[in-house]
Amino acid sequence: MSDSGEPSGAPLFERLCLLGIGLIGSSLARRAREHGGLARTVVVSSRTEATLARVRELGIADVVEADPAEAVRGADCVILCAPVGANAALMRRIAPHLAPGCILSDVGSTKGSVLRDVQPLLPGDVHFVPAHPMAGTEFSGPDAGFATLFEGRYCILTPPPGADPAAVEKVREFWRRCGSMVESMDAATHDKVVAIVSHLPHLIAFTICGTADDLAAETREAVLKFAASGFRDFTRIASSDVDMWRDVFLNNREALLEMLARFSEDAHALGRAVRWGQADFIEDRIRRGRKIRRSLIERRQA
Ligand SMILES: NC(=O)C1=CN([C@@H]2O[C@H](COP(=O)(O)OP(=O)(O)OC[C@H]3O[C@@H](n4cnc5c(N)ncnc54)[C@H](O)[C@@H]3O)[C@@H](O)[C@H]2O)C=CC1
Ligand SMILES: O=C(O)C(=O)Cc1ccc(O)cc1
Known part of the structure; x- marks a missing residue:
């Protein structure tokens, strides 16, 4: 072979x-x-x-x-x-x-x-x-x-x-x-890794679509009309199969909740930097995102 x-x-x-x-x-x-x-x-x-x-x-x-x-x-x-x-x-x-x-x-x-x-x-x-x-x-x-x-x-x-x-x-x-x-x-390491690279991103995608959907009807129309932006990328994974993702969330509960807690803390920190105008903190987060994207492209996994 x-x-x-x-x-x-x-x-x-x-x-x-x-x-x-x-x-x-x-x-x-x-x-x-x-x-x-x-x-x-x-x-x-x-x-x-x-x-x-x-x-x-x-x-x-x-x-x-x-x-x-x-x-x-x-x-x-x-x-x-x-x-x-x-x-x-x-x-x-x-x-x-x-x-x-x-x-x-x-x-x-x-x-x-x-x-x-x-x-x-x-x-x-x-x-x-x-x-x-x-x-x-x-x-x-x-x-x-x-x-x-x-x-x-x-x-x-x-x-x-x-x-x-x-x-x-x-x-x-x-x-x-x-x-x-x-x-x-081992299975425990696997479940932690996929909780951050796969399960949490899906949880966030389902949530952001739900949040947009909860907006008043008038705003929702504008959201759908102008969705050709970051939101559109979330809608792709948010269109995934219901049974499969319900089962994934319920069967990786501990690791997913741990990653969600860490994510929520980090999201709040970024929100706080936005509130207090901390440009350095915001720039640092954006640079880290760009760096991770570059390394995925280099590994041909983007
Ligand atoms: N969708 C994806 O991107 C990936 C999915 N997986 C895993 O692969 C497995 C299958 O996922 P997909 O093929 O995407 O799902 P799917 O929804 O496309 O297919 C699942 C199949 O299982 C059948 N099925 C459902 N309940 C059943 C039962 N009780 N007994 C026998 N058959 C049953 C359904 O009729 C369907 O044919 C899941 O465990 C999922 O976590 C793994 C990697 C990627
Ligand atoms: O379509 C996507 O973005 C995926 O994330 C596909 C996927 C879904 C579930 C897995 O366990 C592995 C890969």
């Missing part, structure tokens, strides 16, 4: 099962279709018949199966791709049917919660390797996915202590073949 993610030799998995087939699941299914190195057969299951029908129309899976317990049968890799709040119930349903030696992974945005919800139900002969692709968009559902979504983006693995090294390496290779750079860390 080359670093470019080009396929070579046999696929990593014989039978890959994706549970939940929205933006992320369907991007993985499309990647597997286009890239022979991921899986020989892709099995998909999801909650609604409408989603399954759409997956059949799109032709992005080899097998479409309504019952998750049936879908996981004989799979050597199962990836949970539903909102994180669905993991516990999904796990209860599939645990007795997972094949011995199977690798179980996920793509959830919160990692402490997946350890909490999955590990107690894990059969002894199943290898659990959680993962989080740091790639996405504000769109959801099976039509939203695309095969190149993960290219050039990080994927964070959070293998629990004692995880089987061969299983971890296989999941690492899976994401490399999706085009990602793979890093590992």
Whole structure:
């Protein structure tokens, strides 16, 4: 396998099962279709018949199966791709049917919660390797996915202590073949990092849109009319999926609240500088923002 993610030799998995087939699941299914190195057969299951029908129309899976317990049968890799709040119930349903030696992974945005919800139900002969692709968009559902979504983006693995090294390496290779750079860390560190880089920005975006919406009708009209400014960038992430983000907030509660408290303190400090005309303080904050943006561009993550 080359670093470019080009396929070579046999696929990593014989039978890959994706549970939940929205933006992320369907991007993985499309990647597997286009890239022979991921899986020989892709099995998909999801909650609604409408989603399954759409997956059949799109032709992005080899097998479409309504019952998750049936879908996981004989799979050597199962990836949970539903909102994180669905993991516990999904796990209860599939645990007795997972094949011995199977690798179980996920793509959830919160990692402490997946350890909490999955590990107690894990059969002894199943290898659990959680993962989080740091790639996405504000769109959801099976039509939203695309095969190149993960290219050039990080994927964070959070293998629990004692995880089987061969299983971890296989999941690492899976994401490399999706085009990602793979890093590992513990779940608690992951949850703190994503609380500041992903979850808090979404919380702020939802809030600022709500605040604008609360304004008197006349002002709101002007807000929408002249939104081609900073506000517009917030509206993109504020248009993200309701179920997914409700579950993220509820399943990364402690880290998110800690970052929100720090942010609120810092926002108040900047507000105070505005009130008291402290130009140096204000300039310093703006310069720090510009510096962070420059370093993201240099790392090609902007
Ligand atoms: N949207 C994004 O940008 C990113 C999302 N993630 C994570 O990936 C996971 C999936 O997110 P998306 O693909 O964006 O969501 P999505 O809303 O596009 O798709 C979720 C899919 O799961 C299905 N589903 C919902 N509840 C279910 C249940 N109880 N059982 C089985 N299927 C169920 C839905 O019908 C849908 O097909 C989430 O855990 C999210 O935190 C990770 C990285 C980026
Ligand atoms: O679209 C955006 O700006 C995102 O932030 C996408 C995203 C959403 C959730 C994740 O866990 C990772 C990436």
